[in-house]
Amino acid sequence: MQRLSKRAGFAWSDLLWPRPSVNVERDNILLLYHDVLWSSLLTGVINTFLAVFLLRLGGSAVEVGLLTSLPSLGGAFLSLRAARYVHRHRRNLNIVIIPSLLFRLGYPFLAIVPLLPLAARTWSYVGIVAISSIPTIISNIALTSQIGDVVSVDRRAHVLSVRNMLSGASATLAALAGGWVLSLLPFPGNYQFVFIGAFLLSLIGLYHRSHLSLPKAENGDEPVTASVPALQVLRQPVFRHFCFGLIVYLAGLYLPTALFSLYLVRTLHASDSAVGIVGTVGSLAATLAYPVWGRLLGRGRLRRILPIAVGGWGLFPAFIGLSPDVLTYAVASVYGNLFGAGVTTSVTQALIEMGAPHERPTRIAIYNTLAGIAAVTLPLLGTVLYDTIGIHAALFLATALRLGGGALYATMPAWRADEV
Numbered sequence: 001m002q003r004l005s006k007r008a009g010f011a012w013s014d015l016l017w018p019r020p021s022v023n024v025e026r027d028n029i030l031l032l033y034h035d036v037l038w039s040s041l042l043t044g045v046i047n048t049f050l051a052v053f054l055l056r057l058g059g060s061a062v063e064v065g066l067l068t069s070l071p072s073l074g075g076a077f078l079s080l081r082a083a084r085y086v087h088r089h090r091r092n093l094n095i096v097i098i099p100s101l102l103f104r105l106g107y108p109f110l111a112i113v114p115l116l117p118l119a120a121r122t123w124s125y126v127g128i129v130a131i132s133s134i135p136t137i138i139s140n141i142a143l144t145s146q147i148g149d150v151v152s153v154d155r156r157a158h159v160l161s162v163r164n165m166l167s168g169a170s171a172t173l174a175a176l177a178g179g180w181v182l183s184l185l186p187f188p189g190n191y192q193f194v195f196i197g198a199f200l201l202s203l204i205g206l207y208h209r210s211h212l213s214l215p216k217a218e219n220g221d222e223p224v225t226a227s228v229p230a231l232q233v234l235r236q237p238v239f240r241h242f243c244f245g246l247i248v249y250l251a252g253l254y255l256p257t258a259l260f261s262l263y264l265v266r267t268l269h270a271s272d273s274a275v276g277i278v279g280t281v282g283s284l285a286a287t288l289a290y291p292v293w294g295r296l297l298g299r300g301r302l303r304r305i306l307p308i309a310v311g312g313w314g315l316f317p318a319f320i321g322l323s324p325d326v327l328t329y330a331v332a333s334v335y336g337n338l339f340g341a342g343v344t345t346s347v348t349q350a351l352i353e354m355g356a357p358h359e360r361p362t363r364i365a366i367y368n369t370l371a372g373i374a375a376v377t378l379p380l381l382g383t384v385l386y387d388t389i390g391i392h393a394a395l396f397l398a399t400a401l402r403l404g405g406g407a408l409y410a411t412m413p414a415w416r417a418d419e420v
Contacts, residue, residue: 028151029150032212033162034204036166036167036170038206039100039167040166041174042174042198046107048179051261052261058122059125059126061258061262064383065258065382068257068258069254070129071132075137076369079366082365084361086361087362090145090146091216093212096139096143097209099137102132103132107199110129110191111195144351144360144364147159153417157294157297158294160348160349161291161293161297165294168290172279178276178279179277179280181193233355233366239354239363241408242350245406245409252398252402254374254379255378255382256320258379258383259317259391260320263391264326267391278329278330278333281333289339293309293346302349303414306343307407307409310343310402310406311402313343314405314406315402315403316336317395317402319332319336347367354415385397
């Protein structure tokens with residue numbers, strides 16, 4: 001930890017509150033760390049308890065699938081338009097701050113759902129989550145693009161890994177504290193308290209994000225009114241190959257997303273506290289793994305490490321399907337998060353650097369479009385497979401698809417960062 005802080009140019013005590021200096025990049029990096037540290041408290045609650053809350057309210061397998069897929073519907077159809085908007089306003093922090101705030105505002109409304117008539121609860125729950133996700137179509141593209149703008153090439157792998165490590169630590173704390181609160185308070189007040197509390201704390205991260213210092217336009221920059229067409233970016237052999245791997249890998253990524261909660265709650269009959277513990281150990285594993293992946297991905301090793309991370313993560317659904325109890329499920333979750341940390345860091349780094357900087361919004365939008373299509377269709381397919389071929393066969397199919405994506409990444413041609 002001390003070595004990481006020295007490389008970043010700050011002391012870990014600075015994480016208590018950012019202190020400005022004369023080094024703009026150092027200050028931006030610290031603000032990015034503060035942002036993710038607080039914002040991930042809400043993320044940890046969402047990832048661990050969102051589907052479980054729906055199931056406790058009486059949600060069906062189809063509704064759990066819709067909970068996963070509907071939030072991605074807008075990303076599947078609007079990401080490329082959002083990329084053009086981000087390209088025109090890439091130097092404006094509001095394209096991140098306002099959509100991020102609108103996204104967060106949706107989660108306190110989930111506390112109202114248990115007060116609704118019984119017949120309207122679960123569908124209202126799914127609808128709130130789906131609607132609140134729409135603003136992230138812009139904010140996700142903008143934030144990833146702006147990280148590339150404020151962090152130099154040689155520091156990106158490290159900064160991304162530290163951000164992800166802090167995110168994992170924060171999500172771990174949220175899962176642990178959330179599970180503890182859920183076990184102490186009666187339903188549904190326990191879930192209402194957890195979601196509202198996480199929302200309020202996440203606003204601190206948004207405050208820090210609003211203080212980023214973006215670079216001013218320089219002579220030779222791409223005109224702010226000119227966006228890069230998706231077809232032009234896809235003509236580049238390296239990124240086109242990357243997208244072929246994405247199509248297969250994303251299918252395996254999203255097919256089992258609804259199945260994990262169903263397996264844990266309905267097959268293994270896990271309690272709320274057990275769900276919290278599983279989320280905690282998984283997040284902790286990712287937190288510890290991020291610095292390791294950050295070192296592995298440095299110095300031009302992204303092309304070699306990406307297929308290893310994807311291939312290792314590919315086995316995760318099969319290990320879940322072989323889990324006979326909650327303890328074994330938790331061990332499988334640790335394994336999956338160890339490799340998932342590498343996939344998250346490497347894919348983000350690839351989207352930032354796999355071509356010219358002014359093409360970043362379009363690259364990210366293409367990824368979001370592919371991910372959105374997969375996230376809309378595949379979780380629903382997973383629930384259909386759950387009812388037809390069974391949950392175990394569906395998890396093994398997801399494993400095969402993930403491994404196929406890793407194999408495609410293993411044959412990807414070389415590239416240089418931030419160059420066409």
